[in-house]
Each structure stands twice: as structure tokens, then as C-alpha cells.
Amino acid sequence: MSISRYAVIGTGALGGFYGAKLQKAGLDVHFLLNSDYEHVIQHGLVVESKDGDFTLPQVNGYNDVASMPYCDVILVALKTTQNHLLSQMLPQVIKNDGVVLVLQNGLGIEEEIAQIVGNDRVMGGLCFLCSNKVGAGHIHHLDYGEIILGEYAANYHPVGTTDRMRQIANDFESAGIPVKLSEDLLLGRWQKLVWNIPYNGLSVILNATTTELMANIHSRNLVEKLMYEVIAGAKSSGRIISDRFVQQMLDYTDNMKPYRTSMKIDYDEHRPLEVEAIFGNPLKKALTAGVTLPLISCLYHQLKFLDARNREFHNISH
Template structure:
């Protein structure tokens, strides 16, 4: 299978390296020192399930050098969605598909406006990692799963084929019938953890074990659940407590990925996380005070460190 990884941060580098190691024709679209390191030394993956290297990888800054591919794993930051979608549109083969593994809930629709709705699937990535050094990705836990699905809910041949390729590469891949509901279920923890980690500037071991912060976390989780249910999306009745328990079991030193961007003075995905929840809440008459507070506190950093 010919696969392109659009955005070789921690998520793209990790899953792309596993697919390349298993023998698929994988091309990484990257830039800067990370790109140079991959060209010179390949890609190294380190973490609790074992370390490995892919010494020779295809890496480029120019998607036009890749040629037609069957699958694009789309892993760029949400604020780069439109420009990145424009760049990969020409390399999708007839019948090929772009699978977004981005955060948030609206990327599939945004990509579809550019590449065509029939050539995009929504997806979710469950892995925690960072680019430790150019050409080196470190993942922090045993969790290694993607979920993805067609917008019409079909269990398509192309989806099944890619799922099998992922499983053979050593990670779990679930083709789901209702990807939108799955995205909002993940958003309960994703957006809330990003907001709390950045406001408190502390890792999971602090945020989810302090009694006062647990109250705030439950409030943030409940707001996302309420906004999703107001859209008619099914949400498990126990999702708030289940999400809290999951975060309490995170490695104590684990931070949300948005915190790493904040700490490095980079742009934040805030507007596509808490921002979307606030706007949807206003539209549907659902109050979102915790996310509104976090958004207001972090807004000065949304476009990078203030001057």
C-alpha cells in the first residue's frame, strides 16, 4: 500500500514508522531539521513497548515529489488544515482516501471542501508522544490505536484494507460506523485536558489528583457531553466518570500535547477545541463556563507567545 504521512509530528511519525517497518511504501512530508534528520538517519521510535528504527525513509517537503498514493494520513495542526489539504489533493489516487487523525471535530468537513467529500474519512488517534529530537519520536504509554470511518457510515473496502494494514503493522485500527459520535466522545477528554493542562501548567498526575481540580475537570467533561447530546449524538451515560478515571491512570508526568506547544511559544489549537465547544454551546443554548474561562485565559497565547 502506498501511504503518505502529511505532518510528521509525534502522531504521524509514530504510526508512519510502524507502517514503514512492516513493508509499506510510506512517504513522510515534513520540514526543517526533522526532515533533514530523517533524510540522513531515518526515523527512530523510543518508548515503553520497545525501541526501533527505520534507517531509510522517504522524506520530502514537497508532496508533488511523491506521486499517487492510496492513503494520506493527515496529521497536521488544525490551523494548517486548509493549506495542507491543498498540497495533498493532487497526490490522491482515484479511489484514494485522506484519513484525518487530527484533534477536534471539524477537520473532515474542512478537508472535504478541498479534496472532495468522497476522498476523506474522519479519524482519531490514541497515542501520546513528542518529537524528542529531529528524527526521534518518543511515545509515553502502551496506548496505540486509531479509529476512523466513512462519513456515510459504510464499512468500505478501502477502510477494511487499511485497517488490516495497520493491524499487521502492530497497532490497533478500528473502522467505525459513526465517526462523528466517536470524535465527540474523544473530545470530552481531549479538549478538556488540553485546556486544563495549559491553564494549570501541570501534568496529569497533578490535575487529576487534586480534589479542587477534579471538580473543574468534571465540569469541563460535562460541558462537552452536554453540547454533543444537544446535537443528537449518542454519549455513554458514564462518560464523565470514565474519562476522569482514564486521565487518573495516565502517566503522572504526561502533559497534553497543547501544553508542549504553549511551553515552546507555538500556536495553539485552542480555537478548534474549547473554541468549538463554546460556539456550539451558544448556538444550542448549552452553557460552557469552564471552557469559556480556559479559552479567555489562553487566548493571548493562541497565536504564539505574546511579544
């Protein structure tokens, strides 16, 4: 596989940041835009970053996937709440030998996308990125940025590292984006949930930034208990995460700048929450293996309530 062209489906805080970095490094990148299409076509993309600010005055932007060229690598950076649109979108933009790289949070997403494009055309990317979209075509990168890449195979069977993983990793690294290659995508997904489940969930329910959650003994204790419950979930899928990993994630968050998680931003902006992908799917997977995760289940039901109320408010106000 020789990569000549990237597509970004979802040019937000994450897709916009990675896509802009790739274009800045000289790669051919095509962006699907939504509400800020007109603005970006006229003014380009602006990235404020701890690694150095830059502007792309001109980008290949589209407001309809049908107008996009066929691409070798499709970066899916939409919220998972919009994944029902992908069955229409992906066939219109992926080359015959192309690959979909899923840069989304949660569990089981690759399985759904494989049903559209086939098992051998899907990869997962776990993004450790603190980035917010602060205006039309304007992204603020606060911290981190590493991606862990893994190939998807049926039932998340580990397949090791492949040439196309290395090629994509080389492109990202040429753009200043650190990449690690994972031989086991499912393990990587569960590891990411060790962070995502406690911080995304509690930030909404307790109305707190990551720093506030870490500063209070009670919320910090709850974060830690949730992390251990995710490890139990992983074990039910035959994936072992060491207790040391919990300490690493706590240290990682202690060292972060105060951060409003993506789920908290969605909640504050009255957008649908990614409850099923991040909480529902792991609960189902564990339950299938006969394992209950009571704390995560409690978060799930609280978030479903808040999400439903938020959507009602959004519908009334529109």
C-alpha cells in the same frame, strides 16, 4: 480500493509514530518532513516505544509535497493551525480514488477537508496516543496508541463501516496498531473531546501534567465538570454519551504515566495553539443548536489570550 501506498503529511509525534510503524510492517510509506528533513534523510527515523524501540535507517522523505508520489491513503497529522496549507497540498498527493484520513484533534475538521477533496474521500481517525517528538527524527512513544476509524459523510451523517475502513484497519493492525471501527464519526469526535477539552485546556492554564491535574481535588473536580459539559455539547448535536464514559476517561488518565499534553508542549515551545479546532468549533456547534457551554467558553477565552501573548513573544524573539 486496494491500498498500495501511504503518505504522512506531518511527521511529528503522531504522524511519525504511525507512519514508522506502518513502514516497519512492510508498507510503502512516504513522509512529508519540515525542519528535520536533512536529518531524517541522513539518519532515518528513531522510535523509542514501550512496545519496543526500533530505527528505520532509510525512509521516503520529502520537504516538498510536489515531489511526493500520488498515494492511496493520506494521513493528515499536521497541527490544525496549519490546515490552511492543505488546499495546496492534498490535490498534489492524493490518487483519484484515494482517501484522506484526518488524524487531528478537534471538531469539524473533516468538513473543511471535504471542501478540498470531496465528501466521499474523507475519513476521521481518533488517536488515543501518548507520544512526543524529542528530537530531529526521534519519537518517544509513552503509552496507548489505539485509533478509532470512521467514515465522513456530509453533515456527519453516520454511514456504518465500509470495505476501505476495514482495509486500512487491517494495515494498521498488521503494524501492531490497535484499531476500532466507528459507525458514527461525529459521536467519536465528541467522545474524544471529553478527554481533550479538559486536559489540553487545563494543562496550559494551570501549568500542569495530567497526573498533577488528577492529584488535586479542585482541578480533578474541574476536569469532571468540563467532561459533563462536553457531553451536553454532544447532546446538542444529537449524540448521546453516557455518564459511564466520564468515569472511563478519568480511570484511563489515572492509569496514564505523567503526561504533558500536546497543547501544553505547543504552549511551552511558543507554537500556535489549536484553540479553534478543539474549543471554538464545539462551542459554535453547540451555540447553533441553542446550547451554551460556560466552562468551555471560559477556557476558550483564557486560551485565546494566552495564545495571542505567546505568538507575540514568538514574533519578538524571532
